[in-house]
Amino acid sequence: MKPSTLPTIISITEKEIDLNALLEEITLTSTGAAAIFTGMVRGETSRTGQAQGINYAPHETTYLEYEAYTPMAEAKMKQVADEIRKKWDVVEGIAIVQRIGKLYPRTPTVIIACTASHRDTGVFEAARYGIDRLKEIVPVWKKEVMPDGEEWVEGEYIPTKGG
Amino acid sequence: MNKITILFFATLRTRAKRSTMELELPNEINIADFKKILITKIPALEASLHHTLVSINKEYAFDEDIIPEGAEIALFPPVSGG
Numbered sequence: 446m447k448p449s450t451l452p453t454i455i456s457i458t459e460k461e462i463d464l465n466a467l468l469e470e471i472t473l474t475s476t477g478a479a480a481i482f483t484g485m486v487r488g489e490t491s492r493t494g495q496a497q498g499i500n501y502a503p504h505e506t507t508y509l510e511y512e513a514y515t516p517m518a519e520a521k522m523k524q525v526a527d528e529i530r531k532k533w534d535v536v537e538g539i540a541i542v543q544r545i546g547k548l549y550p551r552t553p554t555v556i557i558a559c560t561a562s563h564r565d566t567g568v569f570e571a572a573r574y575g576i577d578r579l580k581e582i583v584p585v586w587k588k589e590v591m592p593d594g595e596e597w598v599e600g601e602y603i604p605t606k607g608g
Numbered sequence: 609m610n611k612i613t614i615l616f617f618a619t620l621r622t623r624a625k626r627s628t629m630e631l632e633l634p635n636e637i638n639i640a641d642f643k644k645i646l647i648t649k650i651p652a653l654e655a656s657l658h659h660t661l662v663s664i665n666k667e668y669a670f671d672e673d674i675i676p677e678g679a680e681i682a683l684f685p686p687v688s689g690g
Contacts, residue, residue: 512618513689585689597688606670
């Protein structure tokens with residue numbers, strides 16, 4: 446039996462992300478699987494290409510500086526969690542945490558974790574959906590600081606009514 | 609009159625050279641008219657406003673949306689978290 450209130454952890458934080466503590470909080474006695482996505486700061490971008498509206502050449506990143514409109518960001522993270530539950534009602538616990546501040550290469554910046562009874566319930570897709578939506582609607586921005594300058598990274602997604 | 613608070617983030621904060629301001633607006637105006645008034649106060653924002661996202665009281669808002677009394681409005685570029 447699932448409890449009537451399923452754990453949903455939402456947070457914008459300047460502190461280090463503690464994956465073990467989060468996992469503990471979203472694991473029920475019925476949980477048998479967790480899908481976890483985490484993203485980290487890349488110190489070297491080796492590919493040439495286009496992402497998030499800017500052309501980039503291979504380059505080195507000294508650090509990323511993240512800022513958030515925290516109250517709205519947490520409200521939108523809650524919306525992402527609600528959307529996940531609507532699409533995958535098998536999901537048990539959800540943790541969505543975005544770290545902000547000055548973050549150096551190899552540092553985890555974000556975590557989306559979803560738990561379910563089994564791995565074949567759609568739990569992988571649920572976590573994937575979570576990170577994709579976070580990158581669309583959660584008001585957080587990063588400035589890339591490089592050895593020879595700095596640049597705000599801008600996304601591409603234009604929200605519609607309700608996100 | 610309607611006294612609102614405006615918050616600026618990321619590139620909008622850099623362009624506006626401030627992170628917050630208060631503004632008195634006529635009652636019942638929409639976001640499109642608010643933007644026109646804002647440009648008269650901070651001309652440096654004009655170039656980027658077409659590419660700016662707007663929220664009213666922490667929910668995305670659009671040109672036709674009416675600004676409620678005492679609203680908190682935020683202006684920011686498309687998001688880039690993760």
